[in-house]
Structure formats: C-alpha cells, structure tokens
Amino acid sequence: MVAIRNTVLEAWMTEHGHSSNSLADAVNSAVEELTGRMGGLDGSSIRAWKAGRVTWPKSATRAALEMVTGLPAVALGFVPRSRPSPTPASSHQEEPNMKRRTLIGGIAAATAAAAVPATASPRRIGMSDVNRLNKRFTEIIASDHRHGGQPRIEEHAAVLAEEALSLHSAGSATQRVRNSLYASGAAFRSSAMWAAIDGRRYEAAKAHMREAQALAEMSGDQAIKFRIWSHAGTMYRHMGRPAEALAANDVARNLRLTRRDPLFACLGHARHAATLGVTGDATAVKHALGCARDAFERADPDLPRPAWMAGVRNGAELETLALSAYLRLGDFEQAESHAHRSLTLLPLHVQRDRAINTARLAQAQLGQGAPDAATATAMSVPADAATQHARVTRMLRDFGTTLRTSAPGSSAVKAWSEHTASWRVTT
The missing domain is CATH 1.10.260 (434 Repressor (Amino-terminal Domain))
Known part of the structure; x- marks a missing residue:
C-alpha cells in the first residue's frame, strides 16, 4: 500500500x-x-x-x-485503524492526566483532516452506516439511564466514537455523510464525557470534551454542540466552579438552535438555574426557571429531537434541575415539591436519575426537620445505586453526616446506621 x-x-x-x-x-x-x-x-x-x-x-x-x-x-x-482496540481501558487510563488545551486555533486543522484521502476499501459509505451508529448511540443513552457514570459506559462510548471516525477512511462518501459521521463521533464522545462527569472523573471528562468539541465543529451539528457545552456547564457546576459553569451555559444558550426550538432553550435556562443555585442568588434562580417554564410551554412536543432530549420533552429534566437549584438555595420546601414532581415524571427505566432525585428528596425532607421521613426516603434508594454510583454515594454519605449532626442519638440515626451496615455486608 x-x-x-x-x-x-x-x-x-x-x-x-x-x-x-x-x-x-x-x-x-x-x-x-x-x-x-x-x-x-x-x-x-x-x-x-x-x-x-x-x-x-x-x-x-x-x-x-x-x-x-x-x-x-x-x-x-x-x-484510526479500521477496528477499535480490544483494550480501550488502557488509553482511557492515560486521559485523566491530560492538561486542558484550547481548541480555538485548531478548528481549521481539524476541518482539513476530512480531506485526507482514504486508504482503505473503496466501498461507498452512506446514511445507512450513519443510521447504524445512531442506533448504537441510542443504546448508549439507554445504558446511561439505567446505570450512569460507570467506566464501562465511558469506555464503550469512546470506542464507538473511534469507530465513527474510522469510517472516513473506509470508503468514499458525500460531504453530508462525512458531516454526519463527525456528528456521530461527537455524540459518542459527549456520552463518554457525561459518563465521566457522572462518575466524578473530571480530568477524563475534560479530555473527552476537547475531542467532542473539535468533532462537533467539523460536523456543524447545533444539537450536539448544545449537548457538549451544556454538559460542560454541568461538569464545572459539580466541580464547584460556578463562573466557568455559567460561561459554558451561556455558550449553549446562545446557539441559534435555542431560538429555533424552545425545548433546547428550556434546558439551557434550567441548567443555568441549577448553577445559579450554587451562587445563592434566589432571584436569578426564579427568573431562569421562569424562562425555562415559558420556553417549555412554547415548545412543539412533536418536533423530531435527539434521543437524549426525551427527559426534557416530558418535563422531568426541568423538575430535576429546579430541585437541584432550590436544594442548593436551602429552600427545602420548594425542593421537596420539585422532587415529587420529577419522580412522578421520570420513567421507571431511568434508574440513575430516580436514585439521585430520591437522595435529593431525602435531603430536602431532612432540611425541614423530618428525620424519620427523610431516613425512610433515603433507605428506599436501591443498594446498587447507593454503593456503585459516585454521585449517589456521595449524596447519601452527606445525608448521613447531616442526619447524625441534626438528630444525634435518634431512632432515625440508628436505622440509618443499620441500613448502611447492610450495604457493606452485601457489596
């Protein structure tokens, strides 16, 4: 050759x-x-x-x-080689040590990569190949809804991103197909990024973010750009860096997609509200949630949208983010109200979000001086989520600390101690 x-x-x-x-x-x-x-x-x-x-x-x-x-x-x-490496975990282990770099100066070089002549088989790459990748992406979303934050989801998504890119060298394709392949690669990288965020592996998340952003620029796909920047806002919020979170949210909220489809505007405003909750600005939180609610009511529910927008379409994500915002503000009564609404709207298969919002509900109840009810709620979180999901584990650890401080020697503390002891036995 x-x-x-x-x-x-x-x-x-x-x-x-x-x-x-x-x-x-x-x-x-x-x-x-x-x-x-x-x-x-x-x-x-x-x-x-x-x-x-x-x-x-x-x-x-x-x-x-x-x-x-x-x-x-x-x-x-x-x-990339035509087949992904059978041991993706090794490269994943290297990513957390990568330092953050700006992509602004690299977009031109990234776009030029598309012009590199293919060296593999001359078969025609078409939208059927893209549709096959999109089906795999839907499977990644479903796995995230069930388990969330697991390294295996992150690694699988990263391998699929490489698979999408390898098709560029596998044959000839129209520019539309090539752009769609870049969008698929960006989508998989954004899912790897989200899994790393959800598992509190932030250095790995930033490495995935850099690749996702470059691929999204090459694709020109507004929806995937929105997802990546919106995830970046969530990542910085979880890292306790609200200024960077607000800046990332602003990039997502200012994409023209949010003017064309109010449902994306709804998600942008709601995630902005969750970050504003970290800053303690109650007025700004209420304003952002009001904008999110207005956008939600204007949105056409029948427009075709990516699979990852399903929770936004039925209102569950809006309630979840409002719950997060009010919990951060210490408005426990409002937080409990949004927690109940979110749990009503979340489908049963979305197990990760149900576990997170149940843990948040327990925190809201405890904040209102109801340790017995709060403990019963916290004990309803499934043991696998409580012990294997990084965010849920941390929430419940914080709940136990607050419970012991606010109700020392109570029957609720005893029940919680016995309950968590059983996790150590079974895990």
Whole structure:
C-alpha cells in the first residue's frame, strides 16, 4: 500500500514553528508526564508520521501528541485503524492526566483532516452506516439511564466514537455523510464525557470534551454542540466552579438552535438555574426557571429531537434541575415539591436519575426537620445505586453526616446506621 503524506500534520508543525526534532522532544516529555518514562521518539519518527509510513501512533504516544497539540489525532491527519482496540481501558487510563488545551486555533486543522484521502476499501459509505451508529448511540443513552457514570459506559462510548471516525477512511462518501459521521463521533464522545462527569472523573471528562468539541465543529451539528457545552456547564457546576459553569451555559444558550426550538432553550435556562443555585442568588434562580417554564410551554412536543432530549420533552429534566437549584438555595420546601414532581415524571427505566432525585428528596425532607421521613426516603434508594454510583454515594454519605449532626442519638440515626451496615455486608 502506497503511503500518503500527512500534509495536515506538516501544516500544523509549520504553523507552530516545530521541526521534526523539536516535536519529538515535546512529545517525549509529554509521554514522561503521562507514564513516568521518557518517550523514545526522534526526528526520524516524526518524519515517518509526515511521510504517512505511520498512520496511527501507539496509544501512549498518541495521547502525548494530543496533549502537546490540544487536538485529537484524527484532526492532525492520522487515520484510526479500521477496528477499535480490544483494550480501550488502557488509553482511557492515560486521559485523566491530560492538561486542558484550547481548541480555538485548531478548528481549521481539524476541518482539513476530512480531506485526507482514504486508504482503505473503496466501498461507498452512506446514511445507512450513519443510521447504524445512531442506533448504537441510542443504546448508549439507554445504558446511561439505567446505570450512569460507570467506566464501562465511558469506555464503550469512546470506542464507538473511534469507530465513527474510522469510517472516513473506509470508503468514499458525500460531504453530508462525512458531516454526519463527525456528528456521530461527537455524540459518542459527549456520552463518554457525561459518563465521566457522572462518575466524578473530571480530568477524563475534560479530555473527552476537547475531542467532542473539535468533532462537533467539523460536523456543524447545533444539537450536539448544545449537548457538549451544556454538559460542560454541568461538569464545572459539580466541580464547584460556578463562573466557568455559567460561561459554558451561556455558550449553549446562545446557539441559534435555542431560538429555533424552545425545548433546547428550556434546558439551557434550567441548567443555568441549577448553577445559579450554587451562587445563592434566589432571584436569578426564579427568573431562569421562569424562562425555562415559558420556553417549555412554547415548545412543539412533536418536533423530531435527539434521543437524549426525551427527559426534557416530558418535563422531568426541568423538575430535576429546579430541585437541584432550590436544594442548593436551602429552600427545602420548594425542593421537596420539585422532587415529587420529577419522580412522578421520570420513567421507571431511568434508574440513575430516580436514585439521585430520591437522595435529593431525602435531603430536602431532612432540611425541614423530618428525620424519620427523610431516613425512610433515603433507605428506599436501591443498594446498587447507593454503593456503585459516585454521585449517589456521595449524596447519601452527606445525608448521613447531616442526619447524625441534626438528630444525634435518634431512632432515625440508628436505622440509618443499620441500613448502611447492610450495604457493606452485601457489596
């Protein structure tokens, strides 16, 4: 097979003033930062990349290159292997150590990657391939609803993102199909990002976010851009960085999609309200939730939307985010009201959100001075969610601390201690 020169990598090196030797040195240093051992590249290694003799560097080297450039390997002209690695966990373990890099300067190079000639089989890639990926994406969403935050979901979504990108080199395709493949890759990366956020693996989440943002720019898909920036807002909110959360929310809320479809505007305002709850601004929270409610009432329920918008369509997500906002404000009566409404609207199969909102309901009841009712509610959270989901585990640990402080020596404390002891026995 004739090697095809990687002109995208060459262009990036020229733009950033790198020779083959200087890039090799930079990547070697990044490998050492990631693995503890200095990399073994030299100028000839980089020349092999530029010449197209190496089309997909090894995982540690690839992660280091992405760390140096701030771009995913595919945006530098590299072509993924036609089959994803059977051990995705190894590259995932490297991601948490990656440093945050801006993508603004890399979009042009990322777009140019689409022009790299295909080297695999000449078959025609069409919308049937995209539809197959979209079905897999729906399965990822369903798995997230059931389990949420698990590393296996994150890893599976990341592998599917690579699969979507590998189709670019598998044959010829129209620009519409190529854009759709980028959108699929971005969607899978956003799900990997969300699973990492949900599992409180924030460094990994930021690495997925960088790749998702680059792919979303190449796709031009407004819905997936909204999802990524909205997830970024949630991530920074969970990290206790409200200023960055509000900024990310603003990017999502200002996309033209929110003017075309009020349901996206509803979600944007509601997530903004949840972050404003962290700041303690009750007036701003009420205003944002009012805007969310108005947008929800204006939305056409019959418009086609992505599968991940289902909870927004029936109002469950609005109630969930209002619950989060009022709980943060310490308005426990309002929080309890929204908790009950969210649990009524959530489908039974959305087990992760039901567990989270049940734990929040217990916190709201305890905040109103009802330790027995609160403990009974907390004890209704399924043991697997209580012990295996990072966010739920932390919520219930905080609940137990507050319970012991506010009602020391009570029957509720005794019941809770016995209940949590049973988790340690069964897990």
